[in-house]
Amino acid sequence: MTSFPFEIVGFDLDGTLLDSHGDLAHAVNHALSIEGRPAIPASAVRDLIGGGAKKMLAKALEVTGGSVAEARFDELHQSLLDFYEDNIAVETRLFPGGEAMLDGLAQRGVKLAVVTNKLERFAVKIFKDLGLTSRFYTVIGGDTLGPGRAKPRPDLLNLMLERAGGGRAAYVGDTTYDTGAAAAAGLPCVAVSFGFNDRPPLDLGAAAVIDHFDELIPALERIA
Incomplete structure (x- = not known):
């Protein structure tokens, strides 16, 4: 004891x-770029974190133009995860x-x-x-x-x-x-x-x- x-x-x-937040921001912005959305500054991504990657991505899509169809969201989510896994501890x-x-x-x-x-x-x-x-x-x-x-x-x-x-x-x-x-x-x-x-x-x-x-x-x- x-x-x-x-x-x-x-x-x-x-x-x-x-x-x-730096590595998460790079992953979110990778997914947003695939959808043709503008990047979000890393400092702003801090406010989107919490509850897991899906919630973070959903919030990022909302602030850059709105939600996407479920199938497209799933594709973007997987792209985010793949990128993040490959760059998980850079910053x-x-x-x-x-x-x-x-x-x-x-x-x-x-x-x-x-x-x-x-x-x-x-x-x-x-x-x-x-x-x-x-x-x-x-x-x-x-x-x-x-x-x-x-x-x-x-x-x-x-x-x-x-x-x-x-x-x-x-x-x-x-x-x-x-x-x-x-x-x-x-x-x-x-x-x-x-x-x-x-x-x-x-x-x-x-x-x-x-x-x-x-x-x-x-x-x-x-x-x-």
């Missing part, structure tokens, strides 16, 4: 642990302070997990490419349990607990998908203000909000 108040800490991926990096924060939790005996709505194979590939795989006891994606079980449903967080063998847990995220899933799973959630927030950080419903990863360990101790 660890003296730290949480034995398990789970993290969302995009906009929480990793700043992935993606841990947010500032992330490495020291992960070290600090590991030194306290905490089991670390990733629970994301990104496809599992993409999440696994990103952490492998960035040399971070060994830090986490599990990486769970939005499709790990099949259709309809991604966040904000609690299913993926329940799987995180199951794979850890139980224990007191907290979750860290940046959107209402994360705070909603944590609430449904009965876990406290810390929100990061530097992520791809779909609401103002203080309105996400988190137990605490941090502005830098230096603040995470104290915040977890406080909310416990």
